[in-house]
Amino acid sequence: MYIPTLADMLIAHERIKPYIHRTPVLTSTYLNELTGAELFFKCENFQKAGAFKVRGASNAVFGLDEETASKGVATHSSGNHALSLAYAAGRRGIPCHVVMPRTAPQAKKDAVRGYGGIITECEPSTSSREAVFAEVQAETGAEFVHPYNDPRVIAGQGTCSKELMEQVEGLDAVVAPIGGGGMVSGTCLTLSNLAPHVEIYAAEPEQADDAYRSFKAGHIIADDAPQTVADGLKVPLKELTWHFVSNHVTDILTASDPEIVDAMKLTWQRMKTVMEPSSAVPLATILKNKDKFAGKRVGVIVTGGNVDLDKLPWIKA
Amino acid sequence: MYIPTLADMLIAHERIKPYIHRTPVLTSTYLNELTGAELFFKCENFQKAGAFKVRGASNAVFGLDEETASKGVATHSSGNHALSLAYAAGRRGIPCHVVMPRTAPQAKKDAVRGYGGIITECEPSTSSREAVFAEVQAETGAEFVHPYNDPRVIAGQGTCSKELMEQVEGLDAVVAPIGGGGMVSGTCLTLSNLAPHVEIYAAEPEQADDAYRSFKAGHIIADDAPQTVADGLKVPLKELTWHFVSNHVTDILTASDPEIVDAMKLTWQRMKTVMEPSSAVPLATILKNKDKFAGKRVGVIVTGGNVDLDKLPWIKA
Numbered sequence: 001m002y003i004p005t006l007a008d009m010l011i012a013h014e015r016i017k018p019y020i021h022r023t024p025v026l027t028s029t030y031l032n033e034l035t036g037a038e039l040f041f042k043c044e045n046f047q048k049a050g051a052f053k054v055r056g057a058s059n060a061v062f063g064l065d066e067e068t069a070s071k072g073v074a075t076h077s078s079g080n081h082a083l084s085l086a087y088a089a090g091r092r093g094i095p096c097h098v099v100m101p102r103t104a105p106q107a108k109k110d111a112v113r114g115y116g117g118i119i120t121e122c123e124p125s126t127s128s129r130e131a132v133f134a135e136v137q138a139e140t141g142a143e144f145v146h147p148y149n150d151p152r153v154i155a156g157q158g159t160c161s162k163e164l165m166e167q168v169e170g171l172d173a174v175v176a177p178i179g180g181g182g183m184v185s186g187t188c189l190t191l192s193n194l195a196p197h198v199e200i201y202a203a204e205p206e207q208a209d210d211a212y213r214s215f216k217a218g219h220i221i222a223d224d225a226p227q228t229v230a231d232g233l234k235v236p237l238k239e240l241t242w243h244f245v246s247n248h249v250t251d252i253l254t255a256s257d258p259e260i261v262d263a264m265k266l267t268w269q270r271m272k273t274v275m276e277p278s279s280a281v282p283l284a285t286i287l288k289n290k291d292k293f294a295g296k297r298v299g300v301i302v303t304g305g306n307v308d309l310d311k312l313p314w315i316k317a
Numbered sequence: 318m319y320i321p322t323l324a325d326m327l328i329a330h331e332r333i334k335p336y337i338h339r340t341p342v343l344t345s346t347y348l349n350e351l352t353g354a355e356l357f358f359k360c361e362n363f364q365k366a367g368a369f370k371v372r373g374a375s376n377a378v379f380g381l382d383e384e385t386a387s388k389g390v391a392t393h394s395s396g397n398h399a400l401s402l403a404y405a406a407g408r409r410g411i412p413c414h415v416v417m418p419r420t421a422p423q424a425k426k427d428a429v430r431g432y433g434g435i436i437t438e439c440e441p442s443t444s445s446r447e448a449v450f451a452e453v454q455a456e457t458g459a460e461f462v463h464p465y466n467d468p469r470v471i472a473g474q475g476t477c478s479k480e481l482m483e484q485v486e487g488l489d490a491v492v493a494p495i496g497g498g499g500m501v502s503g504t505c506l507t508l509s510n511l512a513p514h515v516e517i518y519a520a521e522p523e524q525a526d527d528a529y530r531s532f533k534a535g536h537i538i539a540d541d542a543p544q545t546v547a548d549g550l551k552v553p554l555k556e557l558t559w560h561f562v563s564n565h566v567t568d569i570l571t572a573s574d575p576e577i578v579d580a581m582k583l584t585w586q587r588m589k590t591v592m593e594p595s596s597a598v599p600l601a602t603i604l605k606n607k608d609k610f611a612g613k614r615v616g617v618i619v620t621g622g623n624v625d626l627d628k629l630p631w632i633k634a
Contacts, residue, residue: 024341026363045589046343046588046589050589107586265626268591268626269424269591269626271363272360272362272363272367272590272591272592272622273589273590273591274585274586274589274590274591275589305589309582309585309586309629309631310631310632312626312629312632314626314627315627315629315632
């Protein structure tokens with residue numbers, strides 16, 4: 001198991017700069033008053049392909065040698081990694097094969113195809129996803145880029161916190177959502193090297209709290225097919241992300257689905273930004289744990305903005 | 318009738334700077350490809366109180382002498398001017414009386430009260446609004462700040478285009494929504510003085526096209542109680558805004574309600590920003606008139622982001 005280093009993250013940032021946005025950091029007087037903290041929202045919902053995952057995907061795609069690249073890339077993903085890998089592969093002009101749950105939001109499927117991705121559907125469980133993927137990879141010979149358990153991907157995601165540190169001085173803590181742990185691992189990689197005093201909190205849905213339970217137990221506990229509104233966060237930790245989470249995360253905080261939806265709606269109302277449910281989990285946990293964050297300067301990673309606008313979680317169909 | 322000058326606009330900008338955001342300009346590769354133009358979205362949906370109207374309202378409130386200010390301010394408004402005047406009055410610590418249609422979105426009423434505004438409701442017609450307002454003003458002695466037919470307000474709105482010119486070089490045209498004409502008049506005031514070669518387009522809902530018909534007829538034509546999804550744009554031109562529109566606007570373009578809703582949803586999907594229906598009218602007209610804008614650098618004023626998130630126009634209840 002290769003553990004990505006600070007050098008890998010710095011090289012990744014130079015490599016991917018032509019293909020990503022340096023996303024803005026937004027603040028809200030209202031949310032600061034509500035939480036008692038100073039919140040700095042790193043808006044990866046404005047990122048290319050609508051999510052931070054384009055950082056790791058671009059680093060993987062543009063780091064391939066010509067021969068490997070020519071066979072294309074392949075992945076399984078609950079959505080944003082698929083979009084991002086299709087985007088990056090398109091920029092390099094190579095094929096991208098994607099295995100997606102048939103239950104993934106239609107908007108995400110359309111967007112993957114919009115970027116030129118080739119989709120094969122599977123059942124909405126981790127086990128089905130991995131089985132179908134093995135078939136696709138065997139047929140195409142494409143390079144597997146795992147959504148998060150991949151050192152190239154983690155090094156790429158780490159560039160987000162690097163920018164955040166450059167954009168905001170004197171951060172005391174960073175809160176990022178955790179599903180498989182790619183963003184949190186990248187955050188750990190960057191902050192443990194460049195700003196080891198900054199606390200790192202992972203925010204997780206109660207209804208998919210395998211990372212929380214893993215963290216408390218001291219070893220990986222995986223769910224199969226958990227259900228939560230934060231559909232980007234249903235996947236389990238793997239060896240590489242467990243390494244970063246177990247060594248560098250300060251704590252894992254959870255929020256219920258109704259709390260996540262309330263936080264999501266609040267940011268739409270007050271910050272006028274479209275963020276997906278997964279991205280609202282950090283704010284939901286901050287609102288539940290005001291004592292932990294009061295008086296602190298807190299970076300909040302808004303991971304993505306890819307939402308099916310026809311099915312908003314606070315509107316009953 | 319006092320016509321505000323370039324000097325009034327420049328003084329306004331200095332006066333209101335402590336109370337407003339210098340809002341960002343966003344771009345979208347996707348929307349550029351779709352329209353064939355280079356679009357620069359001036360995002361007043363991120364403005365204080367969620368709309369550009371805080372510029373004019375703040376200029377009016379902070380320009381009052383102490384004695385006048387002590388009696389407070391009053392207005393009638395379809396929403397955002399009310400919010401903005403309440404915000405500005407709150408910052409100065411004076412009362413703000415607001416006459417609003419009883420049919421205005423609940424979110425807007427709640428927000429006005431949230432900023433400390435005192436609401437009196439009227440029927441959803443221009444005639445009822447003006448009658449109820451006269452009563453309120455007689456009782457309180459508060460200074461009337463008209464939502465748009467007021468030189469202080471127009472000078473304040475003109476600061477938006479000034480910032481846009483500072484943020485984007487070489488603009489060929491600016492497109493702004495038109496209801497009563499406050500934003501368009503401020504745009505005319507600023508551009509006719511500072512960049513007279515820049516074309517100024519006003520964008521209006523077909524279902525409330527009184528400005529379009531006035532422009533073609535050469536005199537003000539007012540509707541009573543038009544109905545459109547772009548609820549900020551239902552009000553008629555008045556003398557002062559007619560002065561600017563008739564002298565400086567290049568053309569007025571219209572879009573249907575379905576076209577406005579499509580453009581609104583498109584910006585939420587692609588730019589991940591929450592904008593209200595009125596703010597989507599410029600993009601809707603650009604999409605309908607690609608020939609006029611192809612190859613040009615076009616400023617698009619996104620006027621506000623105050624939306625009732627429980628009643629989105631593309632979701633059937």
